[in-house]
Amino acid sequence: MEIQTENRNYPLKRPQNHKPPVPRSTLKLPKSVDHIYTLYIGVQCHEKGTSDASKLQTSIQEWLDEDDGRPTAVDTFRVTHGFDLADSKVWVAYWTAADGFTKKLRSLDLAKRWRELGDDKRSVGLWCEHFFTPIERLETNYSSLLHQPGISQVPGSEFPGHDLTAYWGAGRDRIPASSYDRFEKPTEAQYPASAPKGVGQHLTGNNYDNMCHIRSGQWWTQCDQEEREAYENDLQKKLMGGMRYLWDNPEETGTLGLRILQNLDESGTPIRETCGAGFFRNWADLERWSSRHPSHLAIFNGAMSHAKRFGAEKKLMTWHEVSILKAGEAKFEYVNCDPQTGVIRWVPLKAERLSM
Known part of the structure; x- marks a missing residue:
C-alpha cells in the first residue's frame, strides 16, 4: 500500500523541501498481500547447565518445517538481553495468507507440547506472541538492500526509495x-495490579488498542575489519545504551516486552546480525523516546556519522519493521515461563495453574 502524501486528514510532518542526507528504502509488498501474519515462539530453560529445553526446541523446529501451513519466512535467534531469560531460543515466522497462519496455529498447542516433556517440563518454559497487521498499519525502513531480513523475504516484494526519513x-x-x-493512546492501557508468578502457570491474553510491535535489525556480515570494528566498538555500544534505558524505565517509555536477539544460521551458529524485537504501549511512546532522549539521539547521530565515514562503501545495514495493532490483533501465551518474560508484567493475562 502506497503512502498518501496529499488529501490527508493529518498532514505529513516532513519539512518543506526536505532532502534526506542518506538514501533509504521501504518495502512494497505484492498486490495480493493485504496482511502480514507474524509469530514469535520461544523456549527457555530455568536452570543453567541442563539440556531439558532441547526436546522442545527440536519439536518446534520440526513443526515449522512441516509442509502443511509452512511460513513464508523464518528467522532463528538466541536471546542475549531484555525481557526474557538469556540464551532462550526464539523463532519468528511470517505468513502472507490467513489460512496458512491459522492452520499452523491450530496445530501448535503449547501446553500439550510442554506436558509431553514429562518430568523434564519443570525447568522449561514455552511461549508465543503472535499478531496480524493490515498493510496500512505497517511501517518499514531499510538503510540498504544488501540483505533481506524479516518480512522483506516475502517473494515478489519491491524496495522503492523514499524521502520520508x-x-x-x-x-x-x-x-x-x-x-x-x-x-x-487507549484508556484501557493499564498495567496489572500485580504480576503473575509465571512459573507453574499457563498465561493467555491479548493486546489493547494501538499497542505497537517493532523489530529493528542490524546486519554487518559483509563489513570489512575497519567497518566491523567501528560498528562493534562505537555504534553498537550506543545502541545497547538506548536499550538499557528502555529496560530500566519501562513505565516511562512504554516498553512492554523488548528482547535483543542474536541471529543464528541453519547450524545454530551466531552470525553478525542482531535485532531488537518487542512490544510498546503506543507509537507515541516510541516517538517521545526517539525524538527527545539522549540515549536515542546518540544512536541516531552515531548512525549518521557511521554512514558519512564509510559512504558508498558502507556495508552495515540497519532496518526496522513496525506494526500498529488494533485491539485483539495480538495474542500472548506463556507456559511455565519466568515472570520477566515478554509482556507478562505489563498486560493483563488470564492465569491457569499447571500440573507440575
Whole structure:
C-alpha cells in the first residue's frame, strides 16, 4: 500500500523541501498481500547447565518445517538481553495468507507440547506472541538492500526509495494509515495490579488498542575489519545504551516486552546480525523516546556519522519493521515461563495453574 502524501486528514510532518542526507528504502509488498501474519515462539530453560529445553526446541523446529501451513519466512535467534531469560531460543515466522497462519496455529498447542516433556517440563518454559497487521498499519525502513531480513523475504516484494526519513515524525509519516489515524493512546492501557508468578502457570491474553510491535535489525556480515570494528566498538555500544534505558524505565517509555536477539544460521551458529524485537504501549511512546532522549539521539547521530565515514562503501545495514495493532490483533501465551518474560508484567493475562 502506497503512502498518501496529499488529501490527508493529518498532514505529513516532513519539512518543506526536505532532502534526506542518506538514501533509504521501504518495502512494497505484492498486490495480493493485504496482511502480514507474524509469530514469535520461544523456549527457555530455568536452570543453567541442563539440556531439558532441547526436546522442545527440536519439536518446534520440526513443526515449522512441516509442509502443511509452512511460513513464508523464518528467522532463528538466541536471546542475549531484555525481557526474557538469556540464551532462550526464539523463532519468528511470517505468513502472507490467513489460512496458512491459522492452520499452523491450530496445530501448535503449547501446553500439550510442554506436558509431553514429562518430568523434564519443570525447568522449561514455552511461549508465543503472535499478531496480524493490515498493510496500512505497517511501517518499514531499510538503510540498504544488501540483505533481506524479516518480512522483506516475502517473494515478489519491491524496495522503492523514499524521502520520508531523517526528520522527527518520519516514522509516523511512513505508516499509510497515519493519513487518517492518530493512533491515540487507549484508556484501557493499564498495567496489572500485580504480576503473575509465571512459573507453574499457563498465561493467555491479548493486546489493547494501538499497542505497537517493532523489530529493528542490524546486519554487518559483509563489513570489512575497519567497518566491523567501528560498528562493534562505537555504534553498537550506543545502541545497547538506548536499550538499557528502555529496560530500566519501562513505565516511562512504554516498553512492554523488548528482547535483543542474536541471529543464528541453519547450524545454530551466531552470525553478525542482531535485532531488537518487542512490544510498546503506543507509537507515541516510541516517538517521545526517539525524538527527545539522549540515549536515542546518540544512536541516531552515531548512525549518521557511521554512514558519512564509510559512504558508498558502507556495508552495515540497519532496518526496522513496525506494526500498529488494533485491539485483539495480538495474542500472548506463556507456559511455565519466568515472570520477566515478554509482556507478562505489563498486560493483563488470564492465569491457569499447571500440573507440575
